[in-house]
Amino acid sequence: MSLLEEALCGDKNAAYDQAAKKVLSQKKILAFILKRMVEEFKDESVQDIMTKYIEGTPLISQVPVHPDETNLEYERIQGNNTEDGSISEGMVRYDILFQALVPKTKEPIMLIINIEAQGRANPGYSILKRATYYASRMVSSQRGRDFYGDDYDKIKKVYTIWICMNAPKDMGNSINRYRMTEERLHGKYHAEQWQYNLLNVVMLYLGNRKTQDKLIEMLRIIFKEKASALVKKRQLEEEYGIRLTEDETKELSKMCNLSEGVYDEGVSEGISQGISQGISLEREASLRNLMKNTGWPLEKAMQMLNIPSEEEARYKEILKKEGELSS
Structure with missing residues (x-):
């Protein structure tokens, strides 16, 4: 879609973005993402991750990113999504934010899921740097909420997972992970990993072609395939064992309809306004x-x-x- 088309259907893009977040925030979908992307859950079943380890209701477009805003808003929210986020509020917010318990230890970790719908490889800044900033903010914002004074041992591990839905061809169907590792330069001492492995950034780039990776293919079906909600619902049930409720199916249907509307209206309106104007x-x-x-x-x-x-x-x-x- 061209810059003009994006501008002409900006409101529908915002509505689609919010609908996509609601679909992605369903615990049945999040459990698949955690099993594949978060090492603490790799040996757990999707069912257990969904029912035992994801805590509360994921927050959608509610918690601000920047300093002096995050803690105030986080404390105000009681764990229920009661209002839609709005891109016109002038505040940058995490797309989907939730907490999960680590199996066995029951230690909590913070997880951020972002949907990056940029169609260009370079939106004017590094998405990877932005993801690192988000993860860093979720660590620093824990002071005064999860730990006080010098009690740094209570800092929770953070994952920020970015799903780039319109990745360029050379990036499509790729998953990259970035995290802190120890590099021993001299001597024999090794620090325990829990002391430094706090920031984890995962970048997932969806492509247009089918792939053998189960998670990428599931997300491609949800977000990229041009098919009705009922067709996608059947695919999710038959291929992934995900059974959507009536309300969840409505959210999927809303997202699919908005996706078609964004494209069709952008093209037709763009033509009528004269894309040839340059x-x-x-x-x-x-x-x-x-x-x-x-x-x-x-x-x-x-x-x-x-x-x-x-x-x-x-x-x-x-x-x-x-x-x-x-x-």
């Missing part, structure tokens, strides 16, 4: 959409879209004339 119109529409949905100032929006510096003044003047910016 990249200048695309950038103008994208700037307006980005500023509206994120609350960013024009300067940051232009930076994220990689607009050449020599063109910045022209876009600023255009938006001023149209009343988008104050004089």
Whole structure:
């Protein structure tokens, strides 16, 4: 989808994004992800992970990422998802946040699941660095909530798992993991892993082609296949033993309908508005959409879209004339 098409159907993209998060946050789906991605659960059954180890109700677009916001919001939430997240609230939030207990030890770990729907390999910043920042914030925000003073032994391990749904061809159907490891430079001493293995980043890139990897294929069926919710429901049941309830099926159906609507409306409306007007119109529409949905100032929006510096003044003047910016 072009920049202009994305701008023209921005509201539907936001609705689809929220619907996708609700589908992904179902414990039946999360259990498959944990078994494949989180080493603490590799020997557990999907059923046990779902019923014994995932705690409470996953929080969707509720807990802020940035300092001075996270703890306040986290303490306010009682573990139930009571409202939809909104990209217009001006606050960056974790997509899906939940806690799970480690089998045997029953130690809690924090897990963040992010859906990154970027269609471009480079959205203006490194997604991997952003994922590392999210994981670091979930560690630092534990101070004053999970541990106090110098009681650092109570810090919980953190996983942030990013699902990139529109990965470029050379990245598709790949899973990469990043974590802290010990490098012994001299001597014989080894520290115990629990003391330093706190940050874990997993990047999962969905491709368009079928794959032998069971988890990637399941997510590809849910998010990438052009099929009805009933067809996907049957595939999930027959191939993965996932039986969706009536409410869960409704969420899947909503996501599938929005997916078709985003594409169809983006194409038809883009044609009627005249995609042939060129990249200048695309950038103008994208700037307006980005500023509206994120609350960013024009300067940051232009930076994220990689607009050449020599063109910045022209876009600023255009938006001023149209009343988008104050004089």
